[in-house]
Amino acid sequence: MSDSLLPLRREMDERAALPVLLYFGTGILWLLAGTVLGVASSLKFNAPDWLGSVPALTFGRIRPAHLNAVMYGWASLAGAGCMVWLTSRLCQVPVQWRGCLIASAALWNAGLVYGVGSILLGYSAGVEWLEFPLAAVALIALAFLLYAASILRTFSLRKVDHVYVSLWYILASVVWFPLLYVVANLPIYSGVVHGVVNWWYAHNALAVWFTPVGLALAYYFIPKIIGRPLYSYYLSLLGFWTFALFYNWNGVHHLVGGPVPNWLQTISIIASVMMVIPVLAVAVNHHLTTLGNFRMLRTSLELRFIVFGAMSYTAVSFQVAMESLRSVQETLHFTHYTIGHAHLGVYGFLTMILFGAMYYITPRVARWDWPRPGWISAHFWLTAAGILIYVGATCWGGFLQGRALNNPAEPFTDVVELTRPYLLLRTISGVLIGAGHLIFAALFAQVLRRMGPRREEAVTP
Amino acid sequence: MNIPPAVLVLVAVALAGAGVALAAFVWAVRDGQLDPTNAGGSVIFEDDEAPR
Amino acid sequence: MMFIRLSVFFAGVLAALFLGWAALVGVPGVQIAAVPPQPDLRPYTFEQAHGRQVYIREGCMYCHSQQTRPQGFGADQPRRWGRPSVPGDYFYDQPHLLGTMRTGPDLLNIGARQSSRDWHLAHLYNPRTVTPQSLMPPFPWLFEERAAEPSETVVHGRFVANRDGLDLIEYLLSMNRTYPVR
Numbered sequence: 001m002s003d004s005l006l007p008l009r010r011e012m013d014e015r016a017a018l019p020v021l022l023y024f025g026t027g028i029l030w031l032l033a034g035t036v037l038g039v040a041s042s043l044k045f046n047a048p049d050w051l052g053s054v055p056a057l058t059f060g061r062i063r064p065a066h067l068n069a070v071m072y073g074w075a076s077l078a079g080a081g082c083m084v085w086l087t088s089r090l091c092q093v094p095v096q097w098r099g100c101l102i103a104s105a106a107l108w109n110a111g112l113v114y115g116v117g118s119i120l121l122g123y124s125a126g127v128e129w130l131e132f133p134l135a136a137v138a139l140i141a142l143a144f145l146l147y148a149a150s151i152l153r154t155f156s157l158r159k160v161d162h163v164y165v166s167l168w169y170i171l172a173s174v175v176w177f178p179l180l181y182v183v184a185n186l187p188i189y190s191g192v193v194h195g196v197v198n199w200w201y202a203h204n205a206l207a208v209w210f211t212p213v214g215l216a217l218a219y220y221f222i223p224k225i226i227g228r229p230l231y232s233y234y235l236s237l238l239g240f241w242t243f244a245l246f247y248n249w250n251g252v253h254h255l256v257g258g259p260v261p262n263w264l265q266t267i268s269i270i271a272s273v274m275m276v277i278p279v280l281a282v283a284v285n286h287h288l289t290t291l292g293n294f295r296m297l298r299t300s301l302e303l304r305f306i307v308f309g310a311m312s313y314t315a316v317s318f319q320v321a322m323e324s325l326r327s328v329q330e331t332l333h334f335t336h337y338t339i340g341h342a343h344l345g346v347y348g349f350l351t352m353i354l355f356g357a358m359y360y361i362t363p364r365v366a367r368w369d370w371p372r373p374g375w376i377s378a379h380f381w382l383t384a385a386g387i388l389i390y391v392g393a394t395c396w397g398g399f400l401q402g403r404a405l406n407n408p409a410e411p412f413t414d415v416v417e418l419t420r421p422y423l424l425l426r427t428i429s430g431v432l433i434g435a436g437h438l439i440f441a442a443l444f445a446q447v448l449r450r451m452g453p454r455r456e457e458a459v460t461p
Numbered sequence: 462m463n464i465p466p467a468v469l470v471l472v473a474v475a476l477a478g479a480g481v482a483l484a485a486f487v488w489a490v491r492d493g494q495l496d497p498t499n500a501g502g503s504v505i506f507e508d509d510e511a512p513r
Numbered sequence: 514m515m516f517i518r519l520s521v522f523f524a525g526v527l528a529a530l531f532l533g534w535a536a537l538v539g540v541p542g543v544q545i546a547a548v549p550p551q552p553d554l555r556p557y558t559f560e561q562a563h564g565r566q567v568y569i570r571e572g573c574m575y576c577h578s579q580q581t582r583p584q585g586f587g588a589d590q591p592r593r594w595g596r597p598s599v600p601g602d603y604f605y606d607q608p609h610l611l612g613t614m615r616t617g618p619d620l621l622n623i624g625a626r627q628s629s630r631d632w633h634l635a636h637l638y639n640p641r642t643v644t645p646q647s648l649m650p651p652f653p654w655l656f657e658e659r660a661a662e663p664s665e666t667v668v669h670g671r672f673v674a675n676r677d678g679l680d681l682i683e684y685l686l687s688m689n690r691t692y693p694v695r
Contacts, residue, residue: 245532
């Protein structure tokens, strides 16, 4: 513990405050918008005629609007804010090129408004995860490059000898994502090749941007908050390289049984199973570092979110390895199981870790502590219970749906009837999650407006 | 057996790529870049804060 | 020390992304691009292509796939959804609409399975008038309320399909890959 570092930490947090809070604040707005779109999409399965005469609010438009708002809006903006702060901390250098970051946040949001608006108004490009028109893609790609420039500049001025494993993921993601995003959006593909590019992209967007963000945060905050180093640091580096090598080859497992060459499906299945190696490396480190410190989950609300996220990562990763096998895919492909799996990853893992990280970072950069700890606890239980019900309902309902679909004696309408209770449960869990988000947004607004007792010095930077 | 020439080219390219990767790996090991150490795990505590 | 030199780190990171691209997109791209269209597959007409845009605009692919699986893998064959699809069936598809969900049934051969224009009109206006259990949204904006010409079909007593609705049905009726693979 060296108190001589206190002024540096304070300077780093002050310099990071504006861009980080800008990314966080707009990210939370997209979280709220995305949640409304998601719950409305789910509700339309329970009441298909609800808002049925408004073209912009038909299921086939609000569902992709939901995905794009939460992935490119919420997860990307909140993730970028966290990465900016973490890079500064890990390099022991104040954030560089803040103008780039502020321009990046502005362009990013402009791209999102344009893109999500285009989907709702009927101008979707028609490819899952790549629905945005090219103008919106260009805005977001430029925003990401400005963000990447600032990260790399801060990194180049680093005052530390050792580059911590979280930074490995951050550095890799800033060079990976723009390449992937631009190559996949080129308007040159057609037919089955387009399908392959589509799922190479959609799976890799997780591999090269969203998962690295979640893992960088977990690798930093779990040991940091518990106060002891990773169980095996060397293993985390092995985990990084196997992650980089295998994750890239997974995408075609989304097309198993489809009109793509068999060898291609097979290599994606093999790579999906090989993901067990990096996942075990991460799991050993996260869980064995936490082991014996579970008591801290009661005192640290940040840690509670992050450990929940780390546990979801292990669960969702083993789900992938199992799910990609042909015999399993025969049943689960095309069903709501896939939706449950996706939410366990993007919500149970990434979003919960982002919440935990934001609960840690926000009071330090805003220099104001959270006014109501009880609300944070309520946020945790609402979202944790919500996502568990969500994943349970969609995965079990999807499994039953897949078995019924594969039974030719079962009329299709009976398959639809069978899924109804699970789809209702999904809407209910979505409402619980949404309530948690409202609490989170209210807390964030209270910190920005400096509400609650004056506790400016309560948070050590 | 009739092997298309494109496959032979791809096999040659793959083997060449694997050779480069193997050489880079051997070099990195000899250079000490992959020496096992857990020391890096403690860097995040160098700026540690006073307990709350 | 960072263990790995920065140049090696970035080279490795880029190589990993490139290898995945080469394996999943580059090589299969060359292989599939060499596949000609199935000789019996027809390019989309102007109306069908416009109908396909309506299909994309309304997000039909989020519930309907356009790929049929082989015998012994799922129940597509016993359900008579059409022979297993092959790359040559998709030659004219841009963007692709393979889909990953079957909240509704596969549509690759819907034109062969359900060739009644009137059924499609009633179904699009409100799916529950023809299939009470359906979860599909209604699409009343593909219709307009006006006096019908003698050749036009009236749904719900007073609505006739507009250009978008008619072209969407042209597209659906063209969905027929039941010709033998050659």
